[in-house]
Amino acid sequence: MSQSVAAVTYLRSTFEEALALTRESRDYIAYQLPRDREPLEPAAQIAASCEAMRVTARLTQVMSWLLIQRAVEAGEIAPEVAAAPDNRLGGQDVCDPLEAASLALDEVQDQVLPPRLDELLARSLTLYQRVARLDSQLT
Numbered sequence: 086m087s088q089s090v091a092a093v094t095y096l097r098s099t100f101e102e103a104l105a106l107t108r109e110s111r112d113y114i115a116y117q118l119p120r121d122r123e124p125l126e127p128a129a130q131i132a133a134s135c136e137a138m139r140v141t142a143r144l145t146q147v148m149s150w151l152l153i154q155r156a157v158e159a160g161e162i163a164p165e166v167a168a169a170p171d172n173r174l175g176g177q178d179v180c181d182p183l184e185a186a187s188l189a190l191d192e193v194q195d196q197v198l199p200p201r202l203d204e205l206l207a208r209s210l211t212l213y214q215r216v217a218r219l220d221s222q223l224t
Contacts, residue, residue: 142180
C-alpha cells in the first residue's frame with residue numbers, strides 16, 4: 086500500500102471515529118448530562134457544563150480540520166489552502182489542557198464529574214491530540 090493510500094485510509098477512519106464520537110457526545114449532552122448534573126453541587130454543575138463545552142469545542146475543531154483534509158483529498162481545495170493558518174486546527178487555548186486555563190474552582194476539586202462525561206473528555210482529548218499531531222505535519 087502506498088504512503089498516500091495509507092494516509093487517505095487513516096484520515097477516513099479518523100473521520101469516522103470523530104463523527105461517531107460527535108454523535109455520541111451530542112446524545113449524552115442533550116439527554117443524559119442534565120440528569121447527571123442534578124445531584125451535583127452548584128459549582129460542580131458549572132464545571133460539568135464547562136467540561137461539556139470543552140468536549141464540544143474539541144470535536145468541532147477536529148471535524149472542521151478533517152473536513153478540510155477531505156476537501157484536499159477530493160481536489161476541491163489545494164493543499165496550500167489547507168495549510169493556511171485559518172484552516173489549521175484551532176482552539177488550543179480551550180481544547181488542550183496543557184494550554185487551557187483549567188477550571189480553578191477550588192470548591193469543585195472535591196467533586197467528581199459524571200463518569201460518562203469523564204470518558205467523553207478523555208476520548209475527545211485523545212482524538213484532538215492525534216489530529217494536532219497530524220496538523221503539525223502540514224507545511
